[in-house]
Amino acid sequence: MKLECPVSLTHPPLSWLILGLPLVFVLVGLVVSFRRWRGMKRHPAQDPESLLLGAVSQSLQERGRLAASLGELRTVHERLLDALPFGILWVDLKGQVAAINAEGRAILGVKAGVVGLDAAFVLEPFPWILEGLAQPPGPAWRADGGGRRWQLRRIQVPDIVGSLLQFEDITEREAGERRQQLRERFAELGEMTAGVAHQLKNGLAVLKGHGQLLDRAGHHDTAQDLLEEVQSLERLAQRFLLWAKPLEPRIAPVRLEEIASQAAMEVHRRPAFQDRTLTVEGEGRADADPMLLHQALVNLVENACQATPPGRRVRVQVVPGQIAILDEGPGFDPGDLARMLRPFESGRPEGTGLGLPLALKWLNATGADLVFSLRPEGGTRVDVRL
Known part of the structure; x- marks a missing residue:
């Protein structure tokens, strides 16, 4: 009987495996060596000095970018x-x-x-x-x-x-706040004053009528005294109505020396000017309401003449944007300044207490400032700053 060993068709013989493994290792080694060679060709080896220089260059580039960012931030901050x-x-x-x-x-x-x-x-x-x-x-x-x-x-x-x-x-802001406060205060007083003045005028009209009847009846002396007192009260009522009148300033460029001269001429015709010298000096321009500025200057100059003794001088000095009124009177107590500018409070028995307050109101309505100060040589200086 003849025995045969079957040969597997799916598994290679042991000899093939023994011969094939070294070849596989050789091939793998060749592939690895080839890849390393290619890598060395692409990235050549660097010496330590080149590596150090590269690191320094990269650090400088990063610092440059950081400095640029900080510079931009500083610019935005400034x-x-x-x-x-x-x-x-x-x-x-x-x-x-x-x-x-x-x-x-x-x-x-x-x-x-x-x-x-x-x-x-x-x-x-x-x-x-x-x-x-x-x-x-x-x-x-x-x-x-x-x-x-x-x-x-x-x-x-x-x-x-x-x-x-x-x-x-905040000089201008604070001055504006003061002007606004004054406007509100003047508006409240104006409403009250208008009512009082109208009632006063009604009563005066009745008294005036009775005075005229007395005059016709032959009581001339009594009627004359009554009518003179009525006329005085009518002037006071007119001042009250002038105080209460709403203001609508019309600002325009003006020559200050012209308005000051016109105000001085008007004061020349008043009793307060008698036996005193009144001069206007300098020139200048400003933006102002001519009528309101004229009225304010008349009151201020008349007040300065009343404060100045007979035989002395009142000066009106004009510069661009400002008018100064200098008297040679006794001056004033700084503690009394607020009272002087308060309506209906006069320092003279014959005064109405509206001269300075009206000047302040007219100037305040145009955005001007009124500043009082004591002169070192004696007297008072009033600055109208436009």
Whole structure:
């Protein structure tokens, strides 16, 4: 009997496996070597110096990008500060000006080059600013300095930053607030005064009629006394109605010396001018209501003549945008200034108490300011600032 071993058709013989494995390893090694060779061709080996230079170059590029970003941020920050309508001053811990925005430079009249300089040196002409930097952070306050009115506030910042001060010139704003308050007060008094004046006129008309009847009946002396008193009260009622009259200013360019001269000529015809000298000096222009300014100047000049003793002089000085009235009287008590400008309160027995208040009302309606001060040589100075 003949025996045969079947041969598997699915599995290779052991000899093939023994011979094939080394060939596979060789092929795999060749492939790996080829890939490494290709990689070395694409990325040649660098020496340590080249690697260091590359790292430094990359670091510099990153710092450049960061510096550009910080520069853009600084520019935006400066533009935001320059857009603020008030001054911002930053003084660092070394006492140097670290920053000041455009509005702050304009208010103080300094240049951008003050940044980095000693704050005490830069701010020497502005002691109120230095005093503000010494205040603790908190609410805003107001102060006088350099003939102006200021609003200041220390802003709360970390101690390592230094001091941050907000400041603003509010002279015009405060003057506007005062004018508005006066307008409201004058309006209230005007309504009350108009009612009193109309009632007074009605009563005076009755008294005047009876005086005329007495005159016709032959009581001439009694009638004359009564009619004179009625005429005096009628003038007072007319002043009351003048005070209560609503104002509609018509502002236009005017020559101040012409209006001042016309007011002086009118005062020349009044009893207050007798035995006194009245002069008008200078010239200038301004925007004003000619009629209201004329009426105000007549009252102010007449009041100055009444305060000046006989034989002395009253001067009216004109410069662009301002008229000053200087008398040689006894002056005034600063504590009485508010009373002098209060309607119906006169310092003279024969006065109505409406001369100065009416002048103030007329000027206030046109946006002008009325300022009283004592002259060093004696007397009073009244400035009409247009």
